[in-house]
Each structure stands twice: as C-alpha cells, then as structure tokens.
Amino acid sequence: MKIIVSNSSNEPIYEQISKQIKGMILKGELNEGDLLPSIRGLAKDLQISVITTKRAYDELEKEGFIETMQGKGSYVAGQNKELMREKKLKIIEEKLAEVVEESKLLGLNYEEIEEMLKILFQEV
Structure with missing residues (x-):
C-alpha cells in the first residue's frame, strides 16, 4: 500500500492518509478483509508520529471504512x-x-x- 504525505499541503497529515486509504477502498485497490499496515508500521514507513497514524485510522473506523480488532490489527470493512x-x-x-x-x-x-x-x- 503506497501512501504519500506532503508537509507542504494545507491538509493535515492524518487527513491525507485517511483520504488516500478511502480512495483505495472506493477504487477497489483494497478489498473487504484486507489487512492494513499496523499503526506503528505505517508511522515508521511514513516517518510520522504514531498519534497521527492512529488519528487517521480512528477517522476511517468512525466512517465505517475499516474495522480494528484488538491484537489482530485493522482490516478493510465490508462496504456497500x-x-x-x-x-x-x-x-x-x-x-x-x-x-x-x-x-x-x-x-x-x-x-x-x-x-x-x-x-x-x-x-x-
């Protein structure tokens, strides 16, 4: 999964991440049940704070795009x-x-x- 963040964007980094993951889900690049990178792993890959990555995942979960299972990770939720x-x-x-x-x-x-x-x- 390739996510690009821009420090020069007016959009907060967590929104950039969230928007890109939503786009991948809507385009069918990520499918129901696909495992997303761990919060720590994604933060490390993007060289950003774990808090920022967690906020992006929280937003995605709140909007119904992903589901998080304690100890197992975050998965793409079933979508209509x-x-x-x-x-x-x-x-x-x-x-x-x-x-x-x-x-x-x-x-x-x-x-x-x-x-x-x-x-x-x-x-x-």
Whole structure:
C-alpha cells in the first residue's frame, strides 16, 4: 500500500492518509478483509508520529471504512460500494455548488467555468 504525505499541503497529515486509504477502498485497490499496515508500521514507513497514524485510522473506523480488532490489527470493512459512491458524489456536488456560487459572484459564465474544469481535470 503506497501512501504519500506532503508537509507542504494545507491538509493535515492524518487527513491525507485517511483520504488516500478511502480512495483505495472506493477504487477497489483494497478489498473487504484486507489487512492494513499496523499503526506503528505505517508511522515508521511514513516517518510520522504514531498519534497521527492512529488519528487517521480512528477517522476511517468512525466512517465505517475499516474495522480494528484488538491484537489482530485493522482490516478493510465490508462496504456497500454503491452507497459509498453516492456519499462521494454528494460531497462533489456540494463542492461544485460552492464553485458555482463563487463564480456567479465574480460574474463568470458557464463556459469560463467549464474551461477551467477541463484544464484542472487534465492537470490533476
């Protein structure tokens, strides 16, 4: 499992880890029952605090992406893929609604936003 953290990102490290693991689960790169690296092992690999890694795992568990069994480790939880996809789509819709509101305040039209989105979609 390859996770990349950036110290220059505005996003906290635990959120970077959590987001990347969620993405792997949603894309099917991690499947139900897969064992995740231990908290200590991941912290060592990423050269970060165990507390940071634990916080990422706690967030993932709280959101239902992983299950932790005392003494056995953390595993990918069973997921309803369609429900997870819907949750992600809702988040995207909310963010796009914010973009539309800001665009209208700046007087940008649909074509300008569409062009920006095309450029960003190719770059990211």
